[in-house]
Amino acid sequence: MKPVTGPENKLLEGPILRSLLTLAVPIVAANILQSAYQIIDAFWVGRLGGAAVAAVSLSFPVMFLMFAVGAGLSIAGSTLIAQYVGARNEKMVAHVAGQTLLMVVLASLVLGTVGYFTAPSLLRLMGVAPDVYPGALGFMRVSFIGLVFNFTFFVFQAIMRGIGKPMLPVYIVLGTVCLNFVLDPLLIFGWGPVPGYGVMGAAIATLATQSIAAVIGIVILRLGMHGIHVRRRDFIPDLGYIKRAFFLGFPASIELSARALGLMVMTFLIASFGTLTLAAYGVGSNILQVVTIPAMGLSMAVSTLVGQNIGAGNIDRAARIGQLGAALGFGGLTTLGLIVFLFAPHLVAFFVPSDAGVIAAGAGFLRIMALAWGFMGVQFALTGVFRASGNMVVTMVLTLVSQWVLQFPLAYVLSKHTTLGAEGIWWALPISNVVTALITIGLYAKGDWKKKRLIEPEEELAGKVTEDILVGEVAR
Numbered sequence: 001m002k003p004v005t006g007p008e009n010k011l012l013e014g015p016i017l018r019s020l021l022t023l024a025v026p027i028v029a030a031n032i033l034q035s036a037y038q039i040i041d042a043f044w045v046g047r048l049g050g051a052a053v054a055a056v057s058l059s060f061p062v063m064f065l066m067f068a069v070g071a072g073l074s075i076a077g078s079t080l081i082a083q084y085v086g087a088r089n090e091k092m093v094a095h096v097a098g099q100t101l102l103m104v105v106l107a108s109l110v111l112g113t114v115g116y117f118t119a120p121s122l123l124r125l126m127g128v129a130p131d132v133y134p135g136a137l138g139f140m141r142v143s144f145i146g147l148v149f150n151f152t153f154f155v156f157q158a159i160m161r162g163i164g165k166p167m168l169p170v171y172i173v174l175g176t177v178c179l180n181f182v183l184d185p186l187l188i189f190g191w192g193p194v195p196g197y198g199v200m201g202a203a204i205a206t207l208a209t210q211s212i213a214a215v216i217g218i219v220i221l222r223l224g225m226h227g228i229h230v231r232r233r234d235f236i237p238d239l240g241y242i243k244r245a246f247f248l249g250f251p252a253s254i255e256l257s258a259r260a261l262g263l264m265v266m267t268f269l270i271a272s273f274g275t276l277t278l279a280a281y282g283v284g285s286n287i288l289q290v291v292t293i294p295a296m297g298l299s300m301a302v303s304t305l306v307g308q309n310i311g312a313g314n315i316d317r318a319a320r321i322g323q324l325g326a327a328l329g330f331g332g333l334t335t336l337g338l339i340v341f342l343f344a345p346h347l348v349a350f351f352v353p354s355d356a357g358v359i360a361a362g363a364g365f366l367r368i369m370a371l372a373w374g375f376m377g378v379q380f381a382l383t384g385v386f387r388a389s390g391n392m393v394v395t396m397v398l399t400l401v402s403q404w405v406l407q408f409p410l411a412y413v414l415s416k417h418t419t420l421g422a423e424g425i426w427w428a429l430p431i432s433n434v435v436t437a438l439i440t441i442g443l444y445a446k447g448d449w450k451k452k453r454l455i456e457p458e459e460e461l462a463g464k465v466t467e468d469i470l471v472g473e474v475a476r
Contacts, residue, residue, distance in 0.1 A: 028297030055135035057282030065260035072253030081162030086311025098234025138200030156217030251392035262403030280361035302384035329377025372430030375437035
């Protein structure tokens with residue numbers, strides 16, 4: 001069968017560091033550009049004041065929850081794609097890509113519709129202040145409308161990552177981010193005949209540009225222009241794959257949903273301390289999001305590389321990838337943490353230049369978190385190994401422990417039952433990061449992840465056509 005990536009897959013051989021950087025650098029670049037949507041939004045919205053920043057901050061955990069519910073299917077698809085690439089099974093790579101897109105688009109349409117109509121109830125449940133409510137409602141509703149485009153491009157990126165070609169999304173995102181930078185001030189403040197929509201204008205600008213990115217991604221996959229050709233038949237529902245993807249992706253959905261719900265509950269707790277604390281959290285979260293981009297990119301690179309090597313049967317090389325990834329994650333995020341610690345007030349002032357209270361509170365938040373970021377880098381890298389091997393339950397349990405056993409209980413106790421007040425919430429974050437990282441290292445060292453493989457060796461597939469619809473696809 002014709003290989004997906006050519007006669008030789010360079011990611012399966014040679015220096016591991018070179019292979020990791022080949023994947024990680026473009027992934028990090030794409031994620032940095034992707035996060036630029038939020039950075040640009042925060043930059044311009046910050047000119048509207050603390051209430052506007054708080055409005056965007058309230059929307060983030062709700063949207064993250066929506067992403068989490070459908071993202072498990074995307075993770076299942078990208079994991080299977082990476083292993084089929086390692087096994088050099090081109091037909092199944094295209095089939096899994098088409099099925100993943102189909103399921104995620106349908107899920108996003110359902111979630112977007114439900115979210116749009118329940119947004120007012122969600123905001124009332126969160127106890128939003130009257131000065132924040134209008135902006136939060138407009139921003140959230142437009143974001144729900146754009147959910148289908150977000151999901152589509154997210155899957156496109158995962159597919160390109162899985163086949164070892166992560167550079168293409170970088171160019172697409174670069175173009176749309178530049179367009180977003182122009183549209184944001186235009187739609188937030190208005191100009192000439194174009195009315196200003198305030199906070200909602202930022203969401204409208206993002207909706208317009210991300211819809212363009214999604215359409216470009218679909219066209220590329222349908223035309224088979226970059227190493228993968230998703231044909232019309234690949235979008236015909238395959239119940240065998242859907243069942244398999246559901247059981248593989250369900251723990252990942254639970255994991256991400258638990259993380260999103262944790263953010264929502266933390267937002268409730270933070271909101272109880274007033275708009276100033278909420279605005280400080282919003283600015284600090286934007287900076288944290290930027291800082292964790294290298295860790296997320298490294299995790300995705302580790303996951304893709306480990307998945308391909310597991311598919312090719314290179315388990316020892318997969319283990320070395322995990323170890324190097326953890327070391328890079330710790331060193332890289334520790335360095336970034338030191339930089340943020342030193343320049344915290346300046347970074348917060350970039351987003352909210354005229355509010356001294358938010359600058360002081362946001363700087364305190366960042367300095368408490370920053371020095372423990374290296375442990376978060378270790379956790380990101382090693383969970384990439386677990387996902388690549390199909391051990392989604394392990395990552396789910398780690399998240400549940402981190403969010404619901406450590407982080408939120410600590411935040412509540414320290415903020416409500418000690419003299420720390422709002423700072424108690426901030427201290428709960430580094431403590432939970434360190435403890436979770438140590439647990440993750442222990443599970444990785446135990447080595448159970450090495451025993452799981454999601455696909456059969458190709459030479460064994462022909463005799464199992466009647467046992468699995470997926471194998472039947474290979475045999476046709």
